[in-house]
Amino acid sequence: xxxxxxxxxxxxxxxxxxxxxxxxxxxxxxxxxxxxxxxxxxxxxxxxxxxxxxxxxxxxxxxxxxxxxxxxxxxxxxxxxxxxxxxxxxxxxxxxxxxxxxxxxxxxxxxxxxxxxxxxxxxxxxxxxxxxxxxxxxxxxxxxxxxxxxxxxxxxxxxxxxxxxxxxxxxxxxxxxxxxxxxxxxxxxxxxxxxxxxxxxxxxxxxxxxxxxxxxxxxxxxxxxxxxxxxxxxxxx
Amino acid sequence: xxxxxxxxxxxxxxxxxxxxxxxxxxxxxxxxxxxxxxxxxxxxxxxxxxxxxxxxxxxxxxxxxxxxxxxxxxxxxxxxxxxxxxxxxxxxxxxxxxxxxxxxxxxxxxxxxxxxxxxxxxxxxxxxxxxxxxxxxxxxxxxxxxxxxxxxxxxxxxxxxxxxxxxxxxxxxxxxxxxxxxxxxxxxxxxxxxxxxxxxxxxxxxxxxxxxxxxxxxxxxxxxxxxxxxxxxxxxx
DNA sequence: CGGCGGGTTGACCCGAATCAAAGTGCGTGG
DNA sequence: CCACGCACTTTGATTCGGGTCAACCCGCCG
Numbered sequence: 185x186x187x188x189x190x191x192x193x194x195x196x197x198x199x200x201x202x203x204x205x206x207x208x209x210x211x212x213x214x215x216x217x218x219x220x221x222x223x224x225x226x227x228x229x230x231x232x233x234x235x236x237x238x239x240x241x242x243x244x245x246x247x248x249x250x251x252x253x254x255x256x257x258x259x260x261x262x263x264x265x266x267x268x269x270x271x272x273x274x275x276x277x278x279x280x281x282x283x284x285x286x287x288x289x290x291x292x293x294x295x296x297x298x299x300x301x302x303x304x305x306x307x308x309x310x311x312x313x314x315x316x317x318x319x320x321x322x323x324x325x326x327x328x329x330x331x332x333x334x335x336x337x338x339x340x341x342x343x344x345x346x347x348x349x350x351x352x353x354x355x356x357x358x359x360x361x362x363x364x365x366x367x368x369x370x371x372x373x374x375x376x377x378x379x380x381x382x383x384x385x386x387x388x389x390x391x392x393x394x395x396x397x398x399x400x401x402x403x404x405x406x407x408x409x410x411x412x413x414x415x416x417x418x419x420x421x
Numbered sequence: 422x423x424x425x426x427x428x429x430x431x432x433x434x435x436x437x438x439x440x441x442x443x444x445x446x447x448x449x450x451x452x453x454x455x456x457x458x459x460x461x462x463x464x465x466x467x468x469x470x471x472x473x474x475x476x477x478x479x480x481x482x483x484x485x486x487x488x489x490x491x492x493x494x495x496x497x498x499x500x501x502x503x504x505x506x507x508x509x510x511x512x513x514x515x516x517x518x519x520x521x522x523x524x525x526x527x528x529x530x531x532x533x534x535x536x537x538x539x540x541x542x543x544x545x546x547x548x549x550x551x552x553x554x555x556x557x558x559x560x561x562x563x564x565x566x567x568x569x570x571x572x573x574x575x576x577x578x579x580x581x582x583x584x585x586x587x588x589x590x591x592x593x594x595x596x597x598x599x600x601x602x603x604x605x606x607x608x609x610x611x612x613x614x615x616x617x618x619x620x621x622x623x624x625x626x627x628x629x630x631x632x633x634x635x636x637x638x639x640x641x642x643x644x645x646x647x648x649x650x651x652x653x654x655x656x657x658x
Numbered sequence: 659c660g661g662c663g664g665g666t667t668g669a670c671c672c673g674a675a676t677c678a679a680a681g682t683g684c685g686t687g688g
Numbered sequence: 689c690c691a692c693g694c695a696c697t698t699t700g701a702t703t704c705g706g707g708t709c710a711a712c713c714c715g716c717c718g
Contacts, residue, residue, distance in 0.1 A: 257503075260572055260575075260576045262460055262576055262577075262581075262656050264657070264658060266431065266580075268573075268575060268576045268580060270572045270575045270576065273525065281561075281565070282565060284561055285558060285561050285562045285565050287565065289561070290568070291572065310558075313557060314554045314555075315554075317550065317551045317552075317554055317557075318551075320550060320554070320557040320560070321522060321547075323557070323561060324518075324521055324560060324561075324564065327564035327565070327567075327568070328518070328524065328527075328564070330427065330564075331564070331567055332527055332567060333570060334507075334571035334575070335497055335507045335527065335528065337498075337571075337575060338505060338571070338574060338575060338579065339497045339505045339507065340499075341426060341506060342575065342579045342616060343499065343503075344499075345673075345674090346673075346674065370695095370696070370697090371696075371697065371698095372696080378581050379579060380674080380675090381674075381675060381676080382696090382697090383675080383677095383697095383698085383699090384674055386671090386696090386697055386698060386699085387674095387698080387699080389697090390697080390699085391697060392685080412530065420500050420501070421501060422670070456702065501684085582705075583705075606668095607665090608665065609664080617706080617707090618706075618707060618708080619664090619668085620665095620706090620707080620708085620709095621705090621706055621707075623664090623665060623666060624667080625664080626665090626666095627666060627667085651696090656706090
């Protein structure tokens, strides 16, 4: 919480790795045990609280980050300083790939919910790729996924009425979660994601709640439960 | 023009390659002369008139396409069948990269202006990459550029007033052209690009023209001349 | 000639932005 | 412990930009 303290990363251990929920999803999912153990020596782990910055756009990056768990937003700022969310990363996603091609990060990465990341030196990835050409397929797949995501943002989350956009966003968030639940975004974040104002996002969410299409489970208040059926209707305009 | 005729591709020759304006821009720009000559044997060239389709989303692709010249739109269709333009390709850009990771094309590619493409078998690119690990950097750079473009579409072309969006689009198109000119889009395409209706795009363009900020050179009617100064003011809201 | 695709323009209406105020939950310090 | 401030949400009143529907123009081609 205290600002401007140098962030502490601790070395990743095989135990971390074995317990990691991104283990079978991430960039290195295909790598065999022994090679993975070698790579692991250079991995570093750290946790981020909501609103904390993982990296800043414009910054020259030397690392990619694999999300062990949590939710991270990738944002850009317009000339006028308005934040626009251009991507979301969830468990297993790799972010900061711009460092692989030796350009400054193009986006700023900020934690939305409490998140843990595994920091991997870009040089290590480049080197590993050099020795294992089949690995570059994994890298390309990863990029392909990012592009698909960006397209989805353009087609689904930036077009249609405010109601449709919010519904589609909720469905998108629920999609990769269990029990039709999703981590909760602030209304401001929803607005930044959907190209709407905070007030409009709030109005729509409140309305959905009144209609019973979404609700907030008592047990953990940072999640939102969705009536996928009903939202689906709204989502298609 | 006649529909459903199998499209004709002709083999690329060293002469084509030497004359290609994408020569120093494209994916293979770094490849040395002799290797390039080898690869060239598998390259095929074809021209597309406006509205002609290069490939369709959903289709399993076996090729990537390098744009020798012209302008191509990359589109997605919403559930309701509305077209949304999620990308643009210009001279030197490579499209259809999804075929490298062996997934169906995610977008449909359609020529806007008369365009010529160089078709490259995905298998060849994969194989070349296998033998030349340093090449995968080029591939990643290419993907990185696509992502940056998608982000630009989200931040610049999908937010702000209709006036600002149109101005930004024109500046974007002019940016990589000479003489402050750009190829001409239909109002419908502008709408699909900017998340606006055809009528709104038309109104704004007509207004800009009345104000003298844009004009259509008599010599070639398919281009548009822009007052970068004036548009810049509008672009920043 | 008539039809057709693209562009322009007008009248009207609606949805979302804007400006404003009040409610809610939470942490901090008196 | 309570009071206060702060961040976030909700709600209301009003405005306005862009969507919608419709008419008309123009160049082109069959």
